[in-house]
Amino acid sequence: MKSRLIALLLSLTLCISLSVPALAMCKDERSSSYTDGLISFDSDVEIEEALVRVAQEKINRIAADVGETPPVITKVRYISDFAENDYTLFECEPSGYLIYNNAAGTFVESSAISQSPYIECEGDLYYAGVLNYYYQDADKDYVHTETGYTIDASAEVRAACKQMQQELLSASRPVKNSDFETMNSLTASSGTRFVSNYGYIRNLQTEAEMGYAEDGDDGMCGWIASGIAILYLQCNSGARVIPSNYVSSNYKFKGDGFTWLLRGYGVNSDTFGSDLASAIIGYATDRSLPLTATHTFVTSADHFITYIDKDLPVVAGGALWDCRSSSSYATVNHYIVIYGYNSSENEFVCHYGWPGKSCIYVNRDLRTNIWGDYVIAELEY
Secondary structure: OHHHHHHHHHHHHHHHHHHOOOOEEOOOOOOOOOOOOOOOOOOHHHHHHHHHHHHHHHHHHHHHHOOOOOOEEEEEEEEEOOOOOEEEEEEEEOOOEEEEEOOOOEEEEEEOOOOOOOOOOOOOEEEOOOOOEEEEOOOOOEEEOOOOOEEOOOHHHHHHHHHHHHHHHHHOOOOOOOOHHHHHHOOOOOOOEEOOOOHHHHOOOOHHHHOOOOEOOEOOHHHHHHHHHHHHHHHHHOOOOOOHHHEOOOOOEOOOHHHHHHHOOOOOOOOOHHHHHHHHHHHHHHOOOOEEEEEEEOOOOHHHHHHHHOOOOEEEEEEEEOOOOOOOOOEEEEEEEEEEEEOOOOEEEEEOOOOOOOOEEEEOOOOOOOOOEEEEEEEOO
């Protein structure tokens, strides 16, 4: 009987260990324990486990959206912005990550296929909105995790973080102590709506595939994003609007040739929505192509949903922090491609125009001025 009991206990232990993924908890140097600094709840460990479960269920849903095997959360890290607002970073294997704003009780950025922007970074980590990921190195410099450029934590930077936090708080109900219903509601989803055959955008992963190009300090992101949108129109419709020598047989760019071709129709060295639309029209007119474009400024991102429902990806841009700036606070226009949305979770699905950033779920309330300027390219019949 004793041996049977031991065998039963061992079996139960094995089952439990197989059903719960191992979780590497990263201790924040500012905290005295693993739970301090995450979210201040009555029962730290219990709520922390609930949050991890919610995050895992969310990444499972995102993976299902895009037809991928769900990644597994393997690491939880504590990060902040430059105004000392706390975030939680969940890193997954073999890829994937989620960034969660603790006070607002909402996920601000997630992906099931992209690597965490902090994957190889040690020390204090900082998040400052879309495409702004930093760590503090041994020299106390704030270094961008992808570009290597540094910024100062100036008063302007701190003010921008405070504004972003207020936008998130004003749109979200903070998670309360022991509020499991609120925690669990974060996993609810009625599904994500993509443009048809969205894989034509999502599968553009490498620099060559997306037509990535650089021109010193002059922005190329708008031309890259516009090229992605035009390539999608061609692949989804069968209409030939891009010369065949620029596109591979698997519906991807062969390099940056088309990006530079489109750029040649631009007027300004910097990227503006009006210039992008004008260049697309000029390119189409010059080659007698059934292609046109419009440019609009909006104050509400609801307009984007209308276009996505029509299978038209949105080239959206606005002022972001310039992660190339080496000193004080500066902004730069950056354009991304929005090609999906989830209304129940208040998210857009975006291609950031950077390698490995082709399928990022972004909270709509994380505005940072990115939703104000947009271009729509569409076919003329």
